[in-house]
Amino acid sequence: MSTTLSRYAVAMSALALLLAGSAFAAGPAAHGSILAALWKWTPFLLGGFGFNLVISALSMLIGTALGFALGLGLIARGRLMRAACGFVMNLFRNAPRLVLLFMCMFLIPFKLSLFGTTVPLPGWEKAVFGMSLAVMANVAEILRGAVQSIPTAQWESAESLAFSRFQTLWSIILPQCLKRMIPPWMSLYSIITMDTVLVSVLGVGEVMTLTGEALASENNDRLLLPFYGYVLVWFFLYCYPIGLWTARLERRYAVK
Amino acid sequence: MDPVAAWFRWLDDAHGINFTVAYDAFDRARFLRGLLMTIELSVSSIVLSLIIGAVGAGMARARNPILRGCVYWIVQFFRNTPPLAQLYFFFFGLNSVLVTHGANGLPQPLVGNVAWAILSLSLFAGAHNVELFRAGIEAVPATMLEAAESLGYSRFGTYRHIILPLAFRISLPAVNNNLVNLVKTTSVAYAIAVPEMLYVSNQIWSDSLNVPEMMLLLLVCYLALVGILVRFMGWWERALRVPGFGA
């Protein structure tokens, strides 16, 4: 744990230096004002970053639930079911996430009429749905991989003890799978959080869009490098510890 | 081509399913150029990222701790930040610093958007490759290194002739995964107006208002590209396979 913390501390100080350095690159007289500009816009941008985290959390929540269902379909006994779920999974895994987002933004209507009430669907909700589809496909694959990594001996002993397939899955296989699924799931969370910036391309207001707005408002070319660097730093500070934690969990849960 | 084009025109007239790419030469040309650009981005980035991966993994074994540290932090940086943000940083950020002046005296960016896209994507995938190659290198048995050293191979010679070929074979499945991801990630070049598939599809559906059809075509094309890459990688894996090793 101490090496992790010390690594993180080194990372933060290095990034602070990088930021200061990029401010210096813009010219000696400017660096004071650049840091001031960054500081001024920080609360605004932080709000945007928070929205990214919300989008990613919701997508992971919905996508994981759907992914479990899809994953169970992937390991089903019926060949047709497996093929159908496999097709769905491959479709949403092999399509670029930006394309999935475009699909959802353009194809889902901007309001939904259900039972006489009209539900407006703002852009960000459609984006969440799009991300959830990607999460669903990946979680299904993670689940399948975890189930396949359980030795067949487990299935055989359960069967010889007269467990039904459903009971075997529920009481024996899935509980063991959960631990193995955590590192790749955390890795997926990190990736999805980073991918939430894609929604900026579709006009949803999150940290990248807000950065663009801030830069437009300041109208100073020397701020381009520091501001975009700033956003990178935030993502790094958030995702790097997740990566370290994931690696630690992977080692702890390593399949012997 | 004519009967096919005619059928698609009928499809539009009769059912409103409008695949302009099938019957309109201009749209078709546009889309094919976009497809070609995606392929160009993919191939260039794949090759460059593999080179970056091999060189980076080699540098990560350097005796100099400063060099090792640099490689570690650069890799971590590219792995833990969004590729789109990296692209903006390079294209908007670095371009504002690396300014030259064109023939008419007005400032021009030094590097164009396609070049930045390839560079950014290669670094992104290359950083992942460094990690994967490193894992492969660690999996090469230490006894192999002893044998190489006792035959007189230098550190570099051992890396080049023995470690790298073996590590490459070991890490190939994971690297293939990464390269598939790279092909999908080329779509972010849309954001800096690189005319790849998604960008031209956007142009086409803005003109012809056939979003669902273009989406379908786009999906099919990406699935096809990924499928071809996977098949090629499988062939490569089999070609490199050595009997009795790894299997």
Place this chain on the structure above:
Amino acid sequence: MVHRVTNEILVEIRDVHKSFGKIEVLRGVSMNVTRGEVVCIIGPSGSGKSTLLRCINGLAPIDRGTIKVVGFDVPSLKTDAQKIPLRKAVAIVFQQYNLFPHKTALENIMMAPVQVLKEDRAEVEARARALLRKVRLDGKENAYPGELSGGQQQRVAIARALAMRPQLILFDEVTAALDPETVKEVLTTIRELVDDGLTCILVTHEMRFAAEVADLVCFTDGGVIVEQGTPDQLFKAAEQERTRTFLSQIL
């Protein structure tokens, strides 16, 4: 059995000490090997036998003492380039064969002379084929190590060592990982090399083989050479108590 007796000292080891961290593995080892001599080193595990071999060909650095091999002062060779003449002169065959799995048998033998010594490829190939014939593996030139049995792999490893045209070969328990039938084919190959006059240092558990081929047998225990002598002297009339105890457990 005494071979062509020469007086030229190929290996001179004086008071070598080596530790791995806190554990002292070699505590003052001294011995001489003359050209044409066959030396067998026996002893319990952990007595430092394999470490000694690795110090002789420069794979492991020593803490104290001198090692002179074929005129080279081994501890003073620091860079890879400096070590190349030593690598030419001294070859080693490992217990785990350590063939490169991504190359065929022929390529394994040819690799180092071509890439490290920069010798002419055609010449090296002819020599490699002759060596494969010598270890009775002609026909297996294009086989990968994964397709060969343990004994066959070990013989390819011996051929690979010979391709460097060494003056001295070190064998590190080369039959320990093989099953009894294949042990014999490897020992036969080593015996032919010995009959050809090659200087060898063998770390081995095969006492009968040692008794047949060795000029000198050294018994090591606890990081020192406890006793050394001809096979007759050591196996039949060992002077030290520790030697007798060890031999009674083995024989």
